[in-house]
Amino acid sequence: MDSDDRELIANQKYLVIDDFDQFRQYLRQLLRSIGANDIDIAHDGKQALEQLTHRHYDVVYCDYNLGSGKDGQQLLEEVRSKNLISELTLFIMVTVENAMDMVMGAVEFRPDDYLAKPFNKQLLRKRLLRQLQRIEKLRPLYELQQQGELEQAITLSKQLERQLPHYQTLLQRYQTEMLMKLDRVAEAISIYQQLINQRPLPWAMLGKAEAHLLQGELQLAEELLQRLLHQNPSMVAAYDLLAQIRWRQNRIGEAEGVLQEATSLSPKNVSRQERLARAALHNGHLDVALSAARAVINYATHSIHHHVSHYARLATVQTRMGDMLGARETMSQARKEFREEDNLYLKLVKATQKQSEKRHEEAIELLQQLEQEVKGRSGLDAEFMLYLADTELALERHTEGIRILEQIAENHHDDEAVLEEVKALFVKYNMREEGQRLVERIRQRIIELNNHGVAMARKGNMSGALLHFRGALEKMPDNITININTLQVVFHAEDKLQRQPQNIELVRRCLQTLQQRAPQHPKLPMLQSQLKRILKKVLPS
Known part of the structure; x- marks a missing residue:
């Protein structure tokens, strides 16, 4: 190994994650023997996440099996989702595992490399240098992407x-x-x-x-x-796209079959299991829905996906199967694990249970309470709102159900997957044409609304454009496009407008919405840096 290669290895910060102390020490010694100096270690996913949150690392070696708690796949997914590592950090999966579900699951989240135990110093050095040399040669490109x-x-x-x-x-x-x-x-x-x-x-x-x-x-x-x-x-992502096509063609039975094939290949993908559970529930295949709903909870525990909605879905399936005791146990477990404010889902499940028990007046009373709780509230995910609309329509509250579906379409006008679920609910309640008209009308209205605001900004009427988008946000606070356009108007406005406290607060709210709803949006880093630029003007150092 020449001096340049040794220097390249020496200049990196390393993190070794493994639940076995003996292997942590072994890998640390191997890395030192090839020139590495700055090496931290972590014994589980929780400790690793803490370290990755507070320190930048150039190279992460992570074992797949980390004992109890997060596994390597869940850790990789979480740090990518939270932008704790970028393309400039190498994430290398290390394991003795070779089971198909593990291999497929790890590959789906695209670690930079994959090392199978046991390996020697020569192999470690060769694979590390290959990846570090790529990073160095393409560093300017990765930095632009990051910005x-x-x-x-x-x-x-x-x-x-x-x-x-x-x-x-x-x-x-x-x-x-x-x-x-x-x-x-x-x-x-x-x-x-x-x-x-x-x-x-x-x-x-x-x-x-x-x-x-x-x-x-x-x-x-x-x-x-x-x-x-x-x-x-075995290309699992292809099954996902094919299932999307089937769903958009309203061939949801076939979508379910495609998703079953995909989950048999790679069962640990939580989002895919969720889609299978929704499709099976829509098709009335309760055994499949039950199995998928349980898989979601099993694989989501310790992951970034862990959410009260998973328990709500399982309780809904159990209720439809007549297993009221099982549904109550599921809801009881959810209440232990989640905060009170997360219990909107559980209240909705309770309304569904009342409906199943033919206690319609009590179900409607619960729905009315929920409507008041969610009124004017932003940040509610599409799945919850779809579930609420479905329950309203099932109880023949068509005005309320359609109003909620309209709200979903407004906040997700450019998300085809959500719009297809909106249309699927209209189909379910024999309103296919009405659903298609509603979605197209809203989509066109929002395009025109955005175009009008952008046109005002291009003509230099920043105050008018900002007022226009503020009004749009009041009605559609979770619409990604409107949030982005609002931010861009502020960032291109004159200093006086940018410095106004109400506009700085507006920028913070829009960025928070984007961070929550679209954390991987390519424009987010650039928009966040623009806020820092404005704050430097307001609060000079």
């Missing part, structure tokens, strides 16, 4: 393609991902097609299918996914 400067990052990645032909395919993959985030879908499709023409790369086929899906080209997306699954039957 949310995706346009500049795309331009740079094209330049790097010519300078670093070894990384050409990887750089093209980054380009397509950034283009998709910027909604430049046609350009992404063009790159995907060029790559597929050269070689049918699974990730390129998957990305192109997703792009066609975003453009509403369901047939093209489906054909590509069927071809991909024929070549790569």
Whole structure:
């Protein structure tokens, strides 16, 4: 190993996570023997999360099995979701495990590398250097991505393609991902097609299918996914997209079947198990829904996904199966684990139980209480609101149910998955055409509303644009597009407008909404840095 390689290894900060002290010490010694100096250790997921929250690491070695509590997959998912690590941090999964559900689950969250025990110093050094050299060569690109400067990052990645032909395919993959985030879908499709023409790369086929899906080209997306699954039957993400297509085609029975195939391959993906539970419940396949709802609770415990809604769903399935004792036990467990303010779900389950017991007046009374609690409240997730609308419609409270569905569509007008669930509820209660009209009317109204505000801003009428978007936020506080446009108006306004306390508070609220509802949004880092810039003007150092 030459001096440059040894210096590269020496300049990194390392974190080793393993529940066995003997292996922690062994890996620390191996790393020191190849030049590493700054090495911290953690014995479980909780300690590792604490360390990753308070210190930056360049390289993380994490065992998959960490004993009780979080496993390596759950830790990786959480630190990525909370932006505790970026592309500049290597996350390397280490394990002796080789079970299919473990391997598939870990691969889905794309660790930078995967090391199977046992391994020696030579292998450790070779794999580490390969990844560190990639980071060093592509560091300017990763920094631009981290800052949310995706346009500049795309331009740079094209330049790097010519300078670093070894990384050409990887750089093209980054380009397509950034283009998709910027909604430049046609350009992404063009790159995907060029790559597929050269070689049918699974990730390129998957990305192109997703792009066609975003453009509403369901047939093209489906054909590509069927071809991909024929070549790569273990490509779980392809099943997810195919299930989305089936759902949008209102073929929810087939969507359920596709999701069952995916969960049999990779059962630990909580979001996928949730979708299976919802599909099976919609189709009346209560045994499948019960199994999936229990799997959600099992796999979500200790993870970032752990939520009261999982218990609410299981209790709902148990209620529909007539297992009232089981439903009560599930709700009792949920009350022990979650705060009182999280119990909106449990109150809704209670209303569903009253409905199942034919105690409709009591069920309606509970719904009316819930309506008052959620009135004017922001931050409620779409699943809860869909559940509430479903319960209202089941009790023939059509006006209330449709009003809630309208509110969901307003706050999620550009989220196709949520809009399809809205339309599915209209279909369930024999109102297919009314649902389609409502969704299209709201989508068009919000597009026009956004365009009007943006047009005012472009003409320099920042005060008018800000007033316009404030009014929109009062009615649709959780709409991502409206929150982003409000922020951009403030950030492009004159200093006097930016400095006003009410506008700084508005910016904070919008950023908080984005952090809660879209923590991975590509514009979020850039928008957060803009707030810091304004605060420096208001509070000079």
